[in-house]
Amino acid sequence: MTGTRPAWIVLDIEGTTSSTRSVRTGLYEYARPRLGPWIDAHPEDPEVRDAVARVRAEAGLAADAGTADVVVVLRRWMDGDVKATPLKTLQGQVWAAGFAGGELTAHFFPDVPPALRAWHAAGTRLAVFSSGSARAQESWFRHTGAGDLASLVDGFFDTVNAGAKREAASYRRIAEALGAPAGAVLFLSDVPAELDAAAEAGWRTTGVRRPGEPLEEAGFGRHRVVASFGELDFGEAGFREPDLGEPSFGEVR
Ligand SMILES: CSCCC(=O)C(=O)COP(=O)(O)O
Numbered sequence: 001m002t003g004t005r006p007a008w009i010v011l012d013i014e015g016t017t018s019s020t021r022s023v024r025t026g027l028y029e030y031a032r033p034r035l036g037p038w039i040d041a042h043p044e045d046p047e048v049r050d051a052v053a054r055v056r057a058e059a060g061l062a063a064d065a066g067t068a069d070v071v072v073v074l075r076r077w078m079d080g081d082v083k084a085t086p087l088k089t090l091q092g093q094v095w096a097a098g099f100a101g102g103e104l105t106a107h108f109f110p111d112v113p114p115a116l117r118a119w120h121a122a123g124t125r126l127a128v129f130s131s132g133s134a135r136a137q138e139s140w141f142r143h144t145g146a147g148d149l150a151s152l153v154d155g156f157f158d159t160v161n162a163g164a165k166r167e168a169a170s171y172r173r174i175a176e177a178l179g180a181p182a183g184a185v186l187f188l189s190d191v192p193a194e195l196d197a198a199a200e201a202g203w204r205t206t207g208v209r210r211p212g213e214p215l216e217e218a219g220f221g222r223h224r225v226v227a228s229f230g231e232l233d234f235g236e237a238g239f240r241e242p243d244l245g246e247p248s249f250g251e252v253r
């Protein structure tokens, strides 16, 4: 068994629940030709207007730069996998339409759906923290080859409603939103810097080192590491009470 059952498990997506390839090839290639037409088709949508204005400002474009110039920046960011919030907002809208229309299906590693169902059934609550927009996250979990997993999830956090993934303040914000003491939350991610930030906020952490993923060789330092969610056994059969003890600030358990 890998410790007491946490009250909450917060999940990263890319490299953790799902392959990097499914995001960067599947989702990014779907968005690439659709971003320009999407911007032009939704000129009055406040989210689109705000995102386009932020792209112009962040890329140093003129305030009235046209869609073609904005799309050049968005494509450059996708090429470099820059997790820029306005890009994530626009991608999220395009992907949500793709999932709703049946053109996209989310990839999850085979160990993930059964683990999420078992943890949920045992009383652990689930949330997601990803650079992808909250809207994109919900669509991703809703439309999977293993059925609707979004119904298992009680919170979707992104760089807008929580903050940057490598800053401890974002994890403090999420714990407050969940109403959970920091030490009762376990974060699963493939990115050591994200785990460091979560640990600094007092969260429990486990690194996910999946074969064939870009960060397979990363050093996870003091964080516990698993290769599959199947290795995370909290004694579900025993239905233990959640660990709601006072967090020990900065300690990785
Ligand atoms: C399915 S949500 C979109 C995924 C995405 O755009 C992304 O950048 C994932 O980053 P993560 O923080 O989950 O590693």
Ligand SMILES: [Mg+2]
Pocket: 012, 013, 014, 015, 016, 189, 190, 191
């Ligand atoms: Mg990741």
